[in-house]
Amino acid sequence: IQTVALSPSATGITVVQNDGSTIGSDGTGQNRNYWADAARAPLPSTPPDAWCGAAVALRAEYLEAVGLLAPEFFLSYEDTDLSWRGTQAGWRYLFVPDAVVAHRHSAITGRGSALTDTLQTRNRLLMLARNAPLGPLARAAIRAELSALNQFRRAIGNRRPGAWPDFSLAIRRLRGLVGAARLLPWALRSRRAISRAITGAG
Numbered sequence: 001i002q003t004v005a006l007s008p009s010a011t012g013i014t015v016v017q018n019d020g021s022t023i024g025s026d027g028t029g030q031n032r033n034y035w036a037d038a039a040r041a042p043l044p045s046t047p048p049d050a051w052c053g054a055a056v057a058l059r060a061e062y063l064e065a066v067g068l069l070a071p072e073f074f075l076s077y078e079d080t081d082l083s084w085r086g087t088q089a090g091w092r093y094l095f096v097p098d099a100v101v102a103h104r105h106s107a108i109t110g111r112g113s114a115l116t117d118t119l120q121t122r123n124r125l126l127m128l129a130r131n132a133p134l135g136p137l138a139r140a141a142i143r144a145e146l147s148a149l150n151q152f153r154r155a156i157g158n159r160r161p162g163a164w165p166d167f168s169l170a171i172r173r174l175r176g177l178v179g180a181a182r183l184l185p186w187a188l189r190s191r192r193a194i195s196r197a198i199t200g201a202g
Helices: 062-068 078-088 114-131 134-157 166-200
Strands: 002-008 013-017 021-023 030-031 095-102
Touching: 002 021, 002 114, 002 166, 062 078, 078 114, 114 134, 114 166, 134 166
Parallel strands: 002 095
Antiparallel strands: 002 013, 021 030
16 A cells, blocks of 8 residues: 655645655656645556555565565665565555655755765665666666766866865765675675565466
8 A cells, every 4th residue: 555655845835755656767766746736736547666665554465475675775765676576576556645644755864965865876776686677777787887977077077266076976976886886796696586486476
């Protein structure tokens, strides 16, 4: 069951944080109706690809069959990973608009913080390594590397005369890539275990 996660905006209007999520071809999770006015946001007409961990109710049978959240992710994409595993195992998700959860988005880490950016880069790649076909995984890894290189290039191009370039965003992306590389052996081992479990269930 998918519930609605709401966040109060700076203007005082209650806005939608998540009406369920979609998963793009590059593995990026997208919140449906993100930051739309909760009083006017259109109700999604299709089931979500994934659910938000801040607002979900799962059957015990689901967790017994699919497993729990992987602690290796820590903070980002752990819910999308478990959603994807559930979909692969044949489960489907429902959006329930009358079930409302108040949720302050990124209240602890902060939106756009260094920790958030680093973990989102790292964990998106790990999620793909565990669940996606190898083609999308390879394309996402290449795009992530090019994005990090592009951030270095932009920092040099945008620097003020006489000032040192601001490489902070580029370093965040690079740290995310390094973190993903370190955990890649775990992701590939668990990928095989996930595949065996789905094959056995079928």
